[in-house]
Amino acid sequence: MTHLADLPVWAAIPVALLLLLGASLALIGSIGFVRLRSFYERVHAPTLGTTMGIGSVLLASMLCFTVLQSRLVLHEILIAVFMIVTTPITLMLLARAALYRDRSEGSDDVPAAPPVQTGAPSAQDTAPPV
Template identity: 75%
Template sequence: MTQAVAADLPIWAALPVALLLLLGAGLALTGTLGLLRLGSFYERVHAPTLGTTLGIGCVLIASMLYFSVLQTRPVLHEVLIAVFMTVTTPVTLMLLARAALYRDRREGNDQVPPPPPPPRGGQEEGPDGTTEEMAAMDRAELAERR
């Protein structure tokens, strides 16, 4: 038999905790299933957002509700994880998407859109310029090797 949950809660609290837990875990599972099912990287990058937005949100609310009722005082420190996830998930996904785009462009993959044209008359500045140059150099190198 499975190990029972340590504490006993009144049914009005146990029901929403159970539902939110199942919903959150189900969303995370669906998102990860998308990681397996979807066809290309750019489609797959959308899938984990399911778990990292609403999925983790549901589990955190369930945890907050459970501990607040259990300890008969508001337990809110799960908010920290929620804030942290909202700030970091977009950063990691954006970095990954940009890395994938950069790698695809370097390989000359024509499935991805080309970089935006440089402005006429204006000087090319900053990291964009150097990335552009590096990509051009890499393309030349690839062509030479062929």
């Protein structure tokens, strides 16, 4: 553990705080993921970890390696950009799939699909059927 002793105090304290913040946010999101009741509530909870949680941990990693190697180490931005792009896609796909499954089973918990309008001019204004 010699490399951690080389880190000056002004960098070590933010690294430690950012790591603890990110891990706490991930834990809070996962606890919410276990405790919330319906699937549509549960979709929201883990995003605490996927946005600011992983952002804090990546920032801590960037700061640590930048100070240790005395040059700008920014390759963690790859993971950050990738997470920012992919998280809404996966959660949107999952929520749509869950909505489709609930509707096809005739569940009362979800609103019914909007009626399909064919040829009407106002078809552009309504949301497309899922």
